[in-house]
Amino acid sequence: MECHVSQQAGAFTLQASLLLPAECHWLGLFGPSGAGKSTLLRALAGLERTAEVNGQWGEVVLPDARQSVLVSAQTPLFPAISVAQNLHLVASHNQQSAAQTDWAIDNCECRQLLSKMPGALSGGELQRVKLARALLANPTLLLLDESFSAMDSALKQRIQWRLRYEWSGSARVIMVSHDINDMIRCCQQVALISAGSVVSQGDIATILGGQHALAQPDKPGEQTLPLASVLKGPFYAQGDAGIQFKVGQTIVNSSDAAVRDNTNQIAMLVPASQVVLSQGDETSLSLPNCLTGRVTAIESINDLQHKVSLLCADQQLIAAVDTVILAQMGLHSGDTVHAHFASRFSL
Numbered sequence: 001m002e003c004h005v006s007q008q009a010g011a012f013t014l015q016a017s018l019l020l021p022a023e024c025h026w027l028g029l030f031g032p033s034g035a036g037k038s039t040l041l042r043a044l045a046g047l048e049r050t051a052e053v054n055g056q057w058g059e060v061v062l063p064d065a066r067q068s069v070l071v072s073a074q075t076p077l078f079p080a081i082s083v084a085q086n087l088h089l090v091a092s093h094n095q096q097s098a099a100q101t102d103w104a105i106d107n108c109e110c111r112q113l114l115s116k117m118p119g120a121l122s123g124g125e126l127q128r129v130k131l132a133r134a135l136l137a138n139p140t141l142l143l144l145d146e147s148f149s150a151m152d153s154a155l156k157q158r159i160q161w162r163l164r165y166e167w168s169g170s171a172r173v174i175m176v177s178h179d180i181n182d183m184i185r186c187c188q189q190v191a192l193i194s195a196g197s198v199v200s201q202g203d204i205a206t207i208l209g210g211q212h213a214l215a216q217p218d219k220p221g222e223q224t225l226p227l228a229s230v231l232k233g234p235f236y237a238q239g240d241a242g243i244q245f246k247v248g249q250t251i252v253n254s255s256d257a258a259v260r261d262n263t264n265q266i267a268m269l270v271p272a273s274q275v276v277l278s279q280g281d282e283t284s285l286s287l288p289n290c291l292t293g294r295v296t297a298i299e300s301i302n303d304l305q306h307k308v309s310l311l312c313a314d315q316q317l318i319a320a321v322d323t324v325i326l327a328q329m330g331l332h333s334g335d336t337v338h339a340h341f342a343s344r345f346s347l
């Protein structure tokens, strides 16, 4: 299943084709500012009168103006009534039971906000109320446009977990976020948007290891996709320094930014620029993690760097290695190396 969207908004042209497999329920849209993500969501919601949208996702025929709900900075609450009245209005209109209403209020952490007026809410509080209201509308398609951006990390993780794994609603979800960990936490598929087109789509590990991911850190003010791997494995232990999980027989130490799913699998984002390779004594570096793997591919990124792909246990780990260092190491496909990396990264 797929969807084609075209829209002219001033000088901006959106020509996007999304793959929408029936088995995928959460799709992420990632891309730089101005790429067209919000325009695409609005078109899918049937809110762009001049957009041409044709597609289907499972049982949802697109565009879906009737049963889709868009949550964005531009979707206001009713300003003259309280949070409780805003929520109960939508709940009663959509025949939500008291239990469903309580679930949305409690799980979007709005209980303490009910008596407040919308104008008195902070940015993160407003996002929580908008999310609760969206759930109470019982959507078939939920479109989240940076709907967690003002929440602190712990709050965001709690609410995303509940929406992803505990919410009984049957909506398919498309989520726009600039935070890659949101994509890892929630999305089965991610579409990378650039200049109004979908340039790549797949699971997040494929996108982060693909040709559009850059080994160099972001230029200031410009969001780029880092060349990175997503290591996954079963939860092992919770320590003072964070979570431990296992990749094969090796214990990996990760900060609390690691993502845990409902089967107790941990996922950890490892930027390729932060992986240090060694061939000798694996304890010679002071970094807390060391995985041993076999080199599966070496590709040139640019004049200065190469992408070295490793297979560690059954997982791909990518390192961006300085070309001079690579030559000194004399590394070839099939060689065994040690990959060292930290437990916490700032992206």
Ligand SMILES: Nc1ncnc2c1ncn2[C@@H]1O[C@H](COP(=O)(O)OP(=O)(O)OP(=O)(O)O)[C@@H](O)[C@H]1O
Pocket: 009, 010, 011, 012, 031, 032, 033, 034, 035, 036, 037, 038, 039, 040
């Ligand atoms: N109604 C409009 N008239 C003219 N230009 C528009 C209109 N709506 C959007 N655009 C332009 O379309 C482009 C894409 O905007 P859009 O908001 O979809 O980007 P985005 O990827 O969501 O960006 P961000 O991450 O910054 O929110 C921008 O250059 C924007 O200025």
